[in-house]
Amino acid sequence: MKFTVNKELILEALQKVQAIVNPRTTLPILSNVLFQSDGKKLTLSATDLEVSVRTSIDAKVDKAGGTTLPARRLLSIVRELPSAEIEVDTDEKDIASIKCGPSFFKLVGISEDEFPPPPKFEGGKSYKMEQGVFKEMLQKTGYAASTDETRYILNGVLLSFQGEKLIVVATDGRRLALVEQEVEFPKKSEGDLVVPSKTVNELIRTLGDEGELTIQATENQVAFEFDDILIISKLIEGTFPNFRQVIPAQCEERVTIEREILFTALKRAALLTNDQSNSVKLLFTSNKLQIVTETPDVGESKETIPVKFSGKDVSVAFNPEFMMDPLKCLQSDEIHIEMTDELSPGVIKADVPFLYVLMPMRMS
């Protein structure tokens, strides 16, 4: 095949697809990006067999066809190329000649026949949403998913389409993040999908702020289609734990705190933690919150910030990272923390449909 393409266009496309290429794969073909063209558009695809991404861009195609080229290396080359137009010409041995201004590269590829065929995807449930809305829902929850490989079902984000709502939930068993949003979809499309974290991260990276998104799901696969991108991913099979059961129905105390002030104070307090002792103590008294870190062999920190609080004194310890995570992705000026005692879950809420449940750490 032979094509000429704008550098910025192909760079952007490569960046979108290369993130899912696993650098430590045992199958060389999976390190490559598939290029295909029918004569008009140029399509780039990558896959790690769990999730596949396809995007197409405009190109001047002189000879239709297909080939695959090493993703990381090609990306590095394109990034460093000088001029705006890049010409790629491949021979029958899948060796690509890349010309750009005064630069010339020969890059060894692999035949397109060896690239895994795209997953077969047939119909199923369908949903339509605004891209930006969905992206924000994932951003507000995705970080809470588990990386513990022994709790496989938690290594993803739950999309629960029920009633006229989409509820997105992620949890690692220690904290849980939840957002909900009204979405219209036919009654027969009600159902739960657990999308792997890798796919969620790819979506956060590639979804735009505007434009329509179509989600289609079968029993074990999900497809996201937006702009010129198609992401098809396996779903995590199994039953997501009953998240409603761990959301406290009622907490005894409620505090209102300025988000930015709490975040920066926690960030400072976290500087004193280490692997053995990664908790900060929060002492709530009348209109006052004291944040204390005491780490053996490291040191101590103490900081007092103003809050709106008139209940009984509560002291509770949390992992500061877990507390900062939701504060990072909220925009609200104020947040609310609800809690009961040092062994019961704390709840962080904002004036948007967001909920974060966090288990304390046992104080020694």
Next chain:
Amino acid sequence: MDRVFLHVDMDAFFASVEQRNNPELRGRPVVVGAAGDERGVVSAASYEARKFGIHSAMPSREAKRRCPHAVFVPVNGPLYSAVSKQILSIMERFTPLVEPLSIDEAFLDVTGSRRLYGDGPEIAKKIKSAIKEETGLTASVGVAPNKFLAKLASDMDKPDGLTVVPESPAAIREFLAPLPVRRIWGVGKVTGQILDRAGIHLVSDLQEISRERLGSIIGKHSAAHLTRLALGEDVREIELEYDEKSMSREYTFSEDCSDRARVEEILCDLVDDVAGRLRRAERYASVAHLKLRWKGFQTITRQKSFGSPCCDTFRFRVVALEMLRAQDLSKPVRLVGFGVSRLGDLPSSQLDLFGGPGLDDRKEKLSRTIDDIRSKYGENSIGLPPPSQV
């Protein structure tokens, strides 16, 4: 201040213990390990057997072929550990700075003991004769200003040897010069081949080559390391508390095993053993490892991390079996192994939303109770459910 290190290395340890306990074996080629008609390897060979080219790690069948009249004795682990402890206690009479390297060798720092027991060679003689008198076994000892040289020296005059490395840098250089490079700590098969190809065969070649040229052959980092050792420099101290970074156990089947249930059973035994050791050491692990070797030596390893560090047998079993069951076991298995790593002292005090730690706590407690029962009534007094129920 000048330092004095000893390296004490027991001579053909396992075989010598067997010969000591059984007079009939004395003077005869003795091979400790798998029997000559079984699959398995030689763990140790007596000096009489070594004359026939038998050495440890050699397949027993090969040993039998080389010396058909050799006596094959099974490995008696508990006996050797008991003797090893006895020898360790002899060494500890001379200095508290004893670092056991394995069951039959140790480093000693006797720098501070010279006023009490005489200089390095004198202490070495005393340790050798105490070992001979109290255990009936012989040891070879190296005396040197550092660990590297002491270990080299102990190997120079085996058995029942005593080698003293000179103290001045020039004399040390001369002492090392004629040795093959493979004798240097860290130079194994691969590095050895690379050096050979570059025409570097003896330590003297290393002493003469420039650091830059050596760096271009084996890399800057290794070059610095080798140059120091070639000049006899080594700054390692005696390590008293050996901080374990991982724990593991392996099992080699005497016949390649195609019975999936049997592999699972063995794996569970290994898990049980590793988990017990972990708890006895008061540690918690964050990662579990599975090792499988198929017939024909192809080996794979798989690992999985736990969200929170744990030490309970039940969680390990679930994870180990999960990793095993993800493998295609149609090929016969030669070896199976289980290990844990990323060890820490403290369990996470993070509470779990779904009642996790309560559950984990209970399983840990149960595991510890099983340990207690076993230590009171014996290893086989209580077992765990078969793997088919996990």
